[in-house]
Amino acid sequence: MSPAATTSVDDARSAVLRTADELFYARGIGGVAMSDIRDASGVSMRRLYTLHPSKRDLVAAWLTDRHVRWMAWFTNAVERHAAGGADPVLATFDAIADWVTTPGYRGCAFINSLAETNELDDAHRSIIAGHKRDLTLHLAVLAARNHPDAPPWLPAALAVVIDGAIVQCTVFGSTVPLDAARSAVRHLLETTPT
Amino acid sequence: MSPAATTSVDDARSAVLRTADELFYARGIGGVAMSDIRDASGVSMRRLYTLHPSKRDLVAAWLTDRHVRWMAWFTNAVERHAAGGADPVLATFDAIADWVTTPGYRGCAFINSLAETNELDDAHRSIIAGHKRDLTLHLAVLAARNHPDAPPWLPAALAVVIDGAIVQCTVFGSTVPLDAARSAVRHLLETTPT
């Protein structure tokens, strides 16, 4: 019953997603052709379209996959930076610092994709909003756990500051905006009810 | 010596820039064809390419033009909101609030364009960085004038917060992030040396 495939469906699926992540992130959605994904992943056109019936579907699958992987990486990196007893809320900036200094860093894939998404791509738009919603939720958990008496606007403000730092570090190719953001948040936490 | 033109060169130039602004902002660079600009501006293909020898040139001209117009609008809006005696630094958030609630708001054209710009478009990249640099500079002037003893990281932090709010208001289609950002900055200004 199982089809005779030179590579298994799961292998092909993960190869496509891995390639999509590399190419879409590095060049943007519009800068990558389906044939590029075929060439870089080794998955044939036929199977590519069997797995993802359109480029739009592939992009949606990529965004969904990247969301879970990025959130896993982020929560893990924050925990690691907070392991020595540092404030986990401030540790988020250390995690982001690791990211923006990575070679090939090109900003937030979700923000970038939103810029390429026109009003018709509701599926993409909701995945992107879901990513930012989940990030804000995670920040709210960190804040509630470590600064239970902080003002109610703190999580949303943290999300704003983090996104702004991600964007500005991309624009300027520098960590100066991130350092300023961290200083501001440290000041915020120090002058706020704990 | 002057050529026989049905419309003057200046009229054509400004019609092209106005149309480019409408279309590029609404649909993104990749979503607009040169023929779309011809159709919407009424400027012929020949003249379009005489004014701007390539789409890349047109995009650069658009970004440059939008930069001066946006900065003029922003400084003016901040002054207007600060006219009643409000803190000009906080008034920047009122100006941004006016903007993000405008129908057709689609985020920051420069951030969006950067997402569509690959590593080869150095001209675009430097215009975009120049825009953010000038914005940060203006914020630094506002801060120095009204909060001379504020910490040195304040202008960069303000720029981060403003960009983050612009992005998040785009993602969520809501002003909640902007309100949280304003609250955070108000708190910052109140707990910082003036």
Added chain:
DNA sequence: TTGACGTGAGAACGCTTATTCTCATACACT
């Protein structure tokens, strides 16, 4: 072995687009 079928490789199709080219026309100057 045979036949049915799923697959890979990549060509083909149809469409979009950046850019250039053609040609008829209208104005400037004599």
Added chain:
DNA sequence: AGTGTATGAGAATAAGCGTTCTCACGTCAA
């Protein structure tokens, strides 16, 4: 009026791309 030149309108060109199709091949069941 006549001529040259710049222009507008839009067709032509050439390339890229999303998607589908062809065809030869290898695999599995009988």
